[in-house]
Amino acid sequence: MAKILILTVLVFASISLNSFLIEAFLATSPTSQSCSISFQLYSKPPDWDDDDEDDDDVAIKDKDWRAFRAKLVMGEKKSESTTESKTAESTQPIIDEGDLDGIGSLFEEDFVSEDASSVASNLDLSDGMTPLDPSQFAYDSGDMIEQGSVILGGVEQDFGFGLRQQYFHKCVVLVVDHEESTFTKGIILNRPTDMVLDDEINPGKKWRVWFGGDVQGLDAKKPDIVCLHSLKNPKAVSASIPVMNDIQWTSFDNAKRLVQAGVANVRDFWVFVGYAGWGPGQLKGELERNSWYMVATDSQTLLKELARQGEGAEPRDAGLDTWGLLMNMIGRGETTKEKSGGFDDLMLKEWAYKHLLSSVSGGGGGEQQRNPDDFKSDRELVDNVMRVLGATKDSKAGYEGALLRASPTERSPFLLKNQEFHKSIILILVDDETASIGVVLNRPSTKGLDIKVSDKNTGSERVVRIPMRYGGQYAVKGQENLLWLHSSPRLKTLEIGTPIGEAEDAIWKCTAQDVMAAIGQGDAKAEDFVVVSGVSVWVKDFHTQGIEGELNSGTFKKIPKSARKNVWNSLLMQQDVMTEHNFHDTISLSKDAWSHADATRKGDSESKTSDQLPIGGLGEGFDEEDDSFVYKSNVKVAKLADDALKSWCATFLLGKPKLGEE
Numbered sequence: 001m002a003k004i005l006i007l008t009v010l011v012f013a014s015i016s017l018n019s020f021l022i023e024a025f026l027a028t029s030p031t032s033q034s035c036s037i038s039f040q041l042y043s044k045p046p047d048w049d050d051d052d053e054d055d056d057d058v059a060i061k062d063k064d065w066r067a068f069r070a071k072l073v074m075g076e077k078k079s080e081s082t083t084e085s086k087t088a089e090s091t092q093p094i095i096d097e098g099d100l101d102g103i104g105s106l107f108e109e110d111f112v113s114e115d116a117s118s119v120a121s122n123l124d125l126s127d128g129m130t131p132l133d134p135s136q137f138a139y140d141s142g143d144m145i146e147q148g149s150v151i152l153g154g155v156e157q158d159f160g161f162g163l164r165q166q167y168f169h170k171c172v173v174l175v176v177d178h179e180e181s182t183f184t185k186g187i188i189l190n191r192p193t194d195m196v197l198d199d200e201i202n203p204g205k206k207w208r209v210w211f212g213g214d215v216q217g218l219d220a221k222k223p224d225i226v227c228l229h230s231l232k233n234p235k236a237v238s239a240s241i242p243v244m245n246d247i248q249w250t251s252f253d254n255a256k257r258l259v260q261a262g263v264a265n266v267r268d269f270w271v272f273v274g275y276a277g278w279g280p281g282q283l284k285g286e287l288e289r290n291s292w293y294m295v296a297t298d299s300q301t302l303l304k305e306l307a308r309q310g311e312g313a314e315p316r317d318a319g320l321d322t323w324g325l326l327m328n329m330i331g332r333g334e335t336t337k338e339k340s341g342g343f344d345d346l347m348l349k350e351w352a353y354k355h356l357l358s359s360v361s362g363g364g365g366g367e368q369q370r371n372p373d374d375f376k377s378d379r380e381l382v383d384n385v386m387r388v389l390g391a392t393k394d395s396k397a398g399y400e401g402a403l404l405r406a407s408p409t410e411r412s413p414f415l416l417k418n419q420e421f422h423k424s425i426i427l428i429l430v431d432d433e434t435a436s437i438g439v440v441l442n443r444p445s446t447k448g449l450d451i452k453v454s455d456k457n458t459g460s461e462r463v464v465r466i467p468m469r470y471g472g473q474y475a476v477k478g479q480e481n482l483l484w485l486h487s488s489p490r491l492k493t494l495e496i497g498t499p500i501g502e503a504e505d506a507i508w509k510c511t512a513q514d515v516m517a518a519i520g521q522g523d524a525k526a527e528d529f530v531v532v533s534g535v536s537v538w539v540k541d542f543h544t545q546g547i548e549g550e551l552n553s554g555t556f557k558k559i560p561k562s563a564r565k566n567v568w569n570s571l572l573m574q575q576d577v578m579t580e581h582n583f584h585d586t587i588s589l590s591k592d593a594w595s596h597a598d599a600t601r602k603g604d605s606e607s608k609t610s611d612q613l614p615i616g617g618l619g620e621g622f623d624e625e626d627d628s629f630v631y632k633s634n635v636k637v638a639k640l641a642d643d644a645l646k647s648w649c650a651t652f653l654l655g656k657p658k659l660g661e662e
Contacts, residue, residue, distance in 0.1 A: 167214065172319065229270070246300070315352050343661060402427075445469060453516055
């Protein structure tokens with residue numbers, strides 16, 4: 001500590017010997033005004049060595065000021081490391097008599113080396129920074145959020161981005177605007193696509209696109225497009241907003257005009273569609289939950305990575321190597337190794353296959369995307385669910401009473417979102433002009449319903465527990481907020497309840513009072529009933545046609561009459577409340593019910609083939625051309641979809657996210 005104190009005094013003493021000229025100016029941008037400050041060091045002492053490298057002085061006018069702060073951080077870490085390794089006999093600092101300003105004691109010659117490997121060897125990963133060369137740096141900046149900062153997607157939180165918003169997993173986000181009290185805007189740097197934008201101003205020019213974020217992104221009617229560049233031309237500078245040293249942004253229109261004016265080329269820009277946004281205090285709260293790592297780094301590190309991606313990076317790699325580079329630079333190399341190749345990585349690659357790889361290349365990026373909120377509805381519809389359910393007798397004949405099974409295709413339509421529908425059995429309750437409303441039948445939850453049943457012979461009471469099932473994300477309002485179902489021939493004969501639909505083998509719904517009476521009179525057992533909480537809604541509007549649209553697109557298939565009895569009987573085998581102990585057995589029974597919906601009973605081909613290894617790999621056990629596997633992995637896409645369902649159930653039904661990884 002004594003050495004650190006002396007060094008700190010020397011640094012501030014040296015700074016006081018020199019005068020700083022601070023020039024503040026307002027730069028008018030295409031859309032707003034921003035304030036930037038330049039620092040110029042002057043009144044150099046006569047014995048200042050002009051031949052010193054820039055890395056050995058603190059001239060900041062044309063350098064990123066973060067570099068100066070980085071050197072202080074690096075010096076502190078180096079000093080701490082050195083102090084801890086010294087014995088008691090060497091507690092005094094070593095002062096170079098030729099070092100007149102004291103700064104050299106911080107930035108020792110062996111540390112500022114032109115050899116990148118020697119730099120890395122002098123500073124262990126645990127020190128929190130591993131520069132690639134003297135001009136590059138990165139360090140963990142804690143919770144400091146500022147324009148020009150970099151946000152790295154965290155991997156140590158309990159609930160990651162595997163099931164939702166996969167594009168945030170291991171992302172590298174550059175903060176382009178930050179006002180703590182209003183808004184933080186960032187663009188994701190490591191999600192290159194193979195798609196291009198046409199240029200009507202410069203015929204024949206093509207602009208490669210990066211996915212910049214989920215707000216006004218690739219699927220938006222009015223996308224937000226940001227063009228990063230490092231141009232020094234005055235025209236380019238005047239048409240741009242500075243982000244950090246050597247990095248500015250401008251609009252797509254401005255970028256095209258700069259190319260037209262001959263002051264820039266298309267390759268000078270990186271085009272990002274969409275952005276990520278946080279409201280007041282939101283990002284800080286997420287930092288406290290370990291969702292992100294805040295990083296300060298130099299512009300050259302970012303520009304080099306963007307240039308590398310621009311040379312034709314494979315979209316399905318999803319920029320994982322860029323994230324890994326910066327994680328190593330901030331001393332989190334061990335975490336990077338431990339969190340490599342897991343479920344979240346695989347889900348990110350599948351997201352990239354779906355959204356970043358163009359249809360020409362076999363992906364889904366070039367296709368018109370369906371809105372992620374398709375399975376949700378507006379507030380008015382949610383508030384009127386009971387009204388719609390109550391209008392059963394008046395609804396037009398459609399799919400009411402139909403039993404459906406989720407698509408058996410190898411690449412599940414529910415891999416990246418709404419995983420609860422993967423290998424699901426759906427009962428349609430209502431299908432009218434407003435929406436299709438149904439329930440999932442094969443998702444037992446952790447809750448059970450205890451009901452008191454009176455024995456008609458003895459008059460005694462006993463408690464019977466019936467497990468509740470998850471039916472969907474929308475709660476049914478009203479006193480009778482649970483749906484009781486049966487398909488018992490005896491109970492149908494006794495007219496316990498009413499049929500759903502007009503089919504001869506229709507499933508019936510009844511009330512809790514009907515159930516208690518039937519069990520009490522000995523006409524039924526608790527195991528004869530299925531009780532469901534919540535409903536699923538498929539909206540009908542100009543773009544969607546409710547459940548009919550899902551059937552037409554192949555997302556669901558209608559279960560034939562010949563398989564309905566087997567399906568129902570398999571559902572009655574799932575009459576236990578889900579727990580940690582029976583979790584995997586419950587998931588297996590759920591899949592069995594889905595398999596019984598196949599009238600041909602050829603079995604679950606996806607599960608049988610999910611563990612097969614590819615043939616003809618590239619020396620690392622994978623085959624790039626076989627898209628039945630996740631890109632550069634030995635994992636079948638079909639198995640990943642099963643794992644995603646298991647993860648969803650563990651997270652949202654059981655509340656144990658880690659259990660889904662087992």
